[in-house]
Amino acid sequence: MNNAIETRLAELGLALPDSPAPQANYVPFVTVGKLVFVSGQVSMDANGFIKGVLGDTMSVEEGAAAARLCGLSLLAQAKAACGGDLSKLKRVVKLTGFVNSTKEFGDQPKVVNGCSDLLVEVLGDAGRHSRSAVSAGALPFGVAVEIEGIFELH
Structure with missing residues (x-):
């Protein structure tokens, strides 16, 4: 179905x-009322x-590019939660970003901006959200970034 989000x-x-289907004992998203909780999407x-590890094997720019891809995966899961119709998506409520980084690395927010910036590019003001960006000593499969999201439906 074509709509403003698909067009953008x-x-x-x-x-x-x-x-992607889950690789463990969980579901990719849960809808509660008008909120969709999307499980963490890895880079x-x-x-x-x-x-990669930010502050060691990856630059901030590479990390932000990885986070941008997490944003596309979040939107794909939100689309699935909307029955394939992104016009049912009202806004992004919150993101929690986990960045595989050294203990000295402090630019987690700049990395997670890759996802945040994408959501605003695609959704405009509806893409603006609250957010946490935290360091992780390791992430599943050695990925650089994992981001989970909460979305509101119309």
Whole structure:
């Protein structure tokens, strides 16, 4: 179904990835009332996981690019939660970003901005959200970034 969000994604030259099935005993999203809680989406692209440690093997810019891909995966899961119709999405409420980083690294917010900036690019003011950006000593599969989100439906 084509709508303003799908149109904006196309204008930006972006495509949502397939919503991956969980690899463990959890569900990709839970809807409670008008809120959709999307499980953490890890940094990955068509070639697989984007691995790295910020402050060691990855730059802030590389981390932000990985976080941007997490944002696309979050939107893909939100689309699945909306039955394939992104026009049902009202806004992004909150993100929690986990950054695989050294204990000396302090730019987690700049990394998670990759996701935040994408959501605002795609959704405009509806993409603005509250957020946490925290350091993690390790993330599943050695990925650089994992981000979970809460979305509101119309």
